[in-house]
Amino acid sequence: MAKSIATVSISGTLTGKLEAAAAAGFSGVEIFENDLLTFDGRPADVRRIAADLGLTITMFQPFRDFEGMPGTLRTRTFERMLRKFDVMAELGTDLLLVCSNVSPQSLPGRGRIVDDFRDLGELAAARGLRVGYEALAWGRHVHDHRDAWDIVHRVNHPNIGLILDSFHSLARDVPIDSIRDIDPAKLFIVQIADAPRLDMDHLYWSRHFRNMPGQGDLPITDYVKALIAIGYRGPLSLEIFNDRFRAGSASGIALDGYRSLKLVEDEALARLKRPATMPQRIDVHGVEFIEFAATEEEAGPLGAMLATMGFEPVGRHISKAVTRWRQGDINIVLNSETEGFAHSHSIVHGASACALALRVHDVPAALARADSLRIPRFAQAVGSGEMDIPCVRGVGGSLIYFIEDGTQEQVWRNDFVPLTDAPVPGVGLSRIDHIAQAMGYEEFLSWLLYYFALFDVTKTPQLEIADPLGIVHSQAIENGDRSFRVTLNGSAAAQTLTSRFLNHYLGAGVQHVALSTGDIFATAKALQERGLERLPIPRNYYDDIEARFGLDPDLVERMAAYDILYDRTDEAEFFQLYSRAFAKRFFFEFVQRRGYDAYGAANAAVRLAAQSRFNTDTVY
Numbered sequence: 224m225a226k227s228i229a230t231v232s233i234s235g236t237l238t239g240k241l242e243a244a245a246a247a248g249f250s251g252v253e254i255f256e257n258d259l260l261t262f263d264g265r266p267a268d269v270r271r272i273a274a275d276l277g278l279t280i281t282m283f284q285p286f287r288d289f290e291g292m293p294g295t296l297r298t299r300t301f302e303r304m305l306r307k308f309d310v311m312a313e314l315g316t317d318l319l320l321v322c323s324n325v326s327p328q329s330l331p332g333r334g335r336i337v338d339d340f341r342d343l344g345e346l347a348a349a350r351g352l353r354v355g356y357e358a359l360a361w362g363r364h365v366h367d368h369r370d371a372w373d374i375v376h377r378v379n380h381p382n383i384g385l386i387l388d389s390f391h392s393l394a395r396d397v398p399i400d401s402i403r404d405i406d407p408a409k410l411f412i413v414q415i416a417d418a419p420r421l422d423m424d425h426l427y428w429s430r431h432f433r434n435m436p437g438q439g440d441l442p443i444t445d446y447v448k449a450l451i452a453i454g455y456r457g458p459l460s461l462e463i464f465n466d467r468f469r470a471g472s473a474s475g476i477a478l479d480g481y482r483s484l485k486l487v488e489d490e491a492l493a494r495l496k497r498p499a500t501m502p503q504r505i506d507v508h509g510v511e512f513i514e515f516a517a518t519e520e521e522a523g524p525l526g527a528m529l530a531t532m533g534f535e536p537v538g539r540h541i542s543k544a545v546t547r548w549r550q551g552d553i554n555i556v557l558n559s560e561t562e563g564f565a566h567s568h569s570i571v572h573g574a575s576a577c578a579l580a581l582r583v584h585d586v587p588a589a590l591a592r593a594d595s596l597r598i599p600r601f602a603q604a605v606g607s608g609e610m611d612i613p614c615v616r617g618v619g620g621s622l623i624y625f626i627e628d629g630t631q632e633q634v635w636r637n638d639f640v641p642l643t644d645a646p647v648p649g650v651g652l653s654r655i656d657h658i659a660q661a662m663g664y665e666e667f668l669s670w671l672l673y674y675f676a677l678f679d680v681t682k683t684p685q686l687e688i689a690d691p692l693g694i695v696h697s698q699a700i701e702n703g704d705r706s707f708r709v710t711l712n713g714s715a716a717a718q719t720l721t722s723r724f725l726n727h728y729l730g731a732g733v734q735h736v737a738l739s740t741g742d743i744f745a746t747a748k749a750l751q752e753r754g755l756e757r758l759p760i761p762r763n764y765y766d767d768i769e770a771r772f773g774l775d776p777d778l779v780e781r782m783a784a785y786d787i788l789y790d791r792t793d794e795a796e797f798f799q800l801y802s803r804a805f806a807k808r809f810f811f812e813f814v815q816r817r818g819y820d821a822y823g824a825a826n827a828a829v830r831l832a833a834q835s836r837f838n839t840d841t842v843y
């Protein structure tokens with residue numbers, strides 16, 4: 224399906240918007256009237272710029288408050304319409320969007336509205352133009368696409384058609400099944416937008432919180448599936464009103480838009496069991512390693528911290544200053560090379576996680592999926608005899624490596640000299656539970672889409688967590704067997720932990736790594752004996768959970784002794800404790816899950832407050 228985008232979706236000037244849309248891969252644009260009004264040039268100039276960029280102008284929009292107007296208002300509306308027809312002729316587009324009337328002066332009578340559109344159809348036909356009717360979710364008399372379709376059907380004029388906008392339909396829970404009643408030949412264009420589920424009035428929700436397919440909660444894939452099923456083959460045109468996108472980078476937003484339309488089209492085709500346009504989302508089998516980059520000076524203290532966590536160096540790279548630390552099924556690679564990617568990363572960010580390696584079913588298919596989403600690959604020189612592990616760019620310029628599941632031992636054996644054959648006793652940590660990344664609030668939705676479009680994962684609902692210095696937005700993506708979980712954290716407030724992290728780290732990246740144990744108390748005791756510095760939790764917290772959950776006081780005392788946080792839903796229990804941060808850049812979490820599938824959001828405010836007590840940046 225052709226991919227189009229409304230200029231209102233992108234930040235900047237009209238020319239910049241058109242350039243960004245073309246560069247991202249769109250073939251068409253809807254010119255939003257405001258963008259034309261503020262453009263310092265004639266509509267014909269817009270037509271020329273678009274044509275030079277290879278863009279079709281799919282539509283001019285919106286024309287407001289047309290139908291059902293009484294008396295002289297009706298005459299005036301038709302005069303206004305003819306002026307816009309002139310603009311369209313100059314713009315070189317034949318399609319106009321009329322959105323349903325919101326004026327208190329408009330009349331509800333269906334017969335009158337049908338007559339208005341019939342007269343309009345004649346005027347449009349005389350000019351070789353088409354008009355599509357869109358039901359706004361807050362339209363005065365028409366706010367449901369079934370009513371808009373009923374009107375268009377009754378008008379029965381070749382130049383009058385229907386326009387669907389997924390937001391208006393889905394925000395009002397109009398049944399998707401009703402799309403089956405629409406004649407696809409009369410469906411002139413479909414606008415696409417997702418949105419988070421929010422309980423607010425439709426207009427405010429639509430104008431500020433729309434987002435792209437893959438970023439929100441609406442059943443957008445089923446919507447597109449229904450369109451394909453009735454034989455609609457026209458453009459999918461993204462129309463997003465979002466405060467964050469207005470403040471974002473035009474090229475970044477446009478590229479996300481393109482990815483989101485490819486994603487939703489392919490997911491819809493898959494549900495119809497029709498051939499896809501790109502390889503399937505990547506099936507991750509687990510995290511094989513996480514790589515930290517550190518200069519020589521920082522590698523020492525970081526290694527010492529890993530040792531207090533029960534890790535031991537078990538391998539040394541055949542040619543590079545790279546060590547493999549291990550415990551349970553967890554591999555941490557510590558890279559202190561003095562050139563190459565990891566080195567550049569540690570120069571920019573300081574010691575920190577620079578790459579994740581994921582075990583996947585099919586590496587070439589994984590790379591092809593990334594290619595189709597225009598996610599850049601990364602490559603650097605490989606030493607002789609070393610494995611070349613393919614990778615793509617991830618959050619904040621970090622890397623995601625792909626290793627074919629089953630070949631990991633071969634990779635380790637090939638590239639690393641073993642330092643020991645003895646098993647690592649450790650402190651009971653067995654695997655990586657999740658990886659938490661911090662990012663700017665304005666890039667949050669972009670990374671959410673990145674993960675959701677690239678990998679076969681689901682999203683948890685977005686949470687707002689109270690940091691003592693502002694709100695942190697948090698949302699997780701996770702695969703089916705939970706062997707790959709990433710939590711994304713973004714904050715618009717300048718001094719939250721997330722924002723302080725961004726300042727210290729100079730950008731987005733891994734903020735903490737959570738490791739799982741089967742026995743939190745044994746692990747906590749062993750961590751203490753090895754001298755790990757823990758995040759202290761105040762006594763009030765323990766009094767509260769004892770009361771809240773009706774816990775055995777002895778258990779509460781043991782948790783308090785080790786600064787262990789607790790959560791419970793139904794029968795499922797969760798225990799978590801935190802290390803202090805390394806150089807204010809990242810920290811570790813230790814968790815035990817007993818049938819529990821979330822992240823302890825109820826404890827996050829307590830943890831963030833505890834961490835902010837070590838914040839030396841801010842004077843309260």
Ligand SMILES: O=C(O)c1ccc(O)c(O)c1
Pocket residue numbers: 284285320322357359388414429430462
């Ligand atoms: O918010 C609005 O007014 C508006 C205008 C045009 C559209 O296509 C739309 O979906 C909403």
Ligand SMILES: [Mg+2]
Pocket residue numbers: 357388414462
């Ligand atoms: Mg619309």
